[in-house]
Amino acid sequence: MMIFDTHAHYDDEAFDGDRELLLEKMAEKGIGRIVNIGADLDSTKQSAALAEKYDFIYAAAGVHPSDTDHMTEADMDCLRSTARCDKVVAIGEIGLDYHYPDIDKASQKKWFQRQLALAEEMKLPVVIHSRDAAQDTLAIMQENHAERIGGVIHCFSYGWEMAKIYLDMGFYLGIGGVLTFKNAKKLKEVVQRAPIDRLVLETDAPYLAPEPFRGKRNESPYLSYVAEALAQLKGLPVESVVQITAENAEKLYRLEHMPNE
Ligand code: NI
Secondary structure, X not given: OOEEEEEEOOOOHHHOOOHHHHHHOOHHHOEEEEEEEOOOHHHHHHHHHXXXXXXXXXXXXXXXXXXXXXXXXXHHHHHHHHHOXXXXXXXXXXXXXXXXXXXXXXXXXXXXXXHXXXXXXXXXXXXXXXXXXXXXXXXXXXXXXXXXXXXXEOOOOOOHHHHHHHHHOOOEEEEOHHHHOOOOHHHHHHHHHOOHHHEEEOOOEOOOOOOOOXXXXXXXXXXXXXXXXXXXXXXXXXXXXXXXXXXXXXXXXXXXXXXXX
């Protein structure tokens, strides 16, 4: 049974010391496929390069809201040409992040909208990052008919009411290490109420490692702990959770079905 990690950042410098070693061992550690997510232009290019190098890695092209301040039209062109590569399966991560003070909300909104439009133009799903910006994210997605684009709300962190709206728009919810945290009451409720066929597993590696590795560098094999927590909440065998979430991920990223041995 192979796990599909729908969101990781193996281009991150946290992996500079052992990236190849780690990636070469994914299959034997139960990881079937990984989508490496772009956070800026540089990491988008590195994601595409990783996807070219490794069969089981795919890439997403996008600029994270924390990095849109100095974005230019030339950057959009660069994203567009990277998005044309065969193994680029999504636009992301894109969205809004109001967590830190002194952020430029107008610029975040502008480039979120532009990248949503790029996804629609390229007929690719989106990977949405939304933190402390629930209402504005939803408003922009509704205005831009995100239901026609589809995708995943990565590291879903809002309540059931918001989850329901995104599920009704056809979106998947990305579930990661936070689910294993003791204080994750809200997320546990969302997971209990959401249909299992709309949940996907994600690490956000190197961030958000699950218990018992909380605070350490995250790696895709740790997803077994998230799958275990999900299985318990859903009252399903962990093998079913791994298989169903992998099939969901294939649908989300519009990949061919890979028989899960
Ligand atoms: Ni991420």
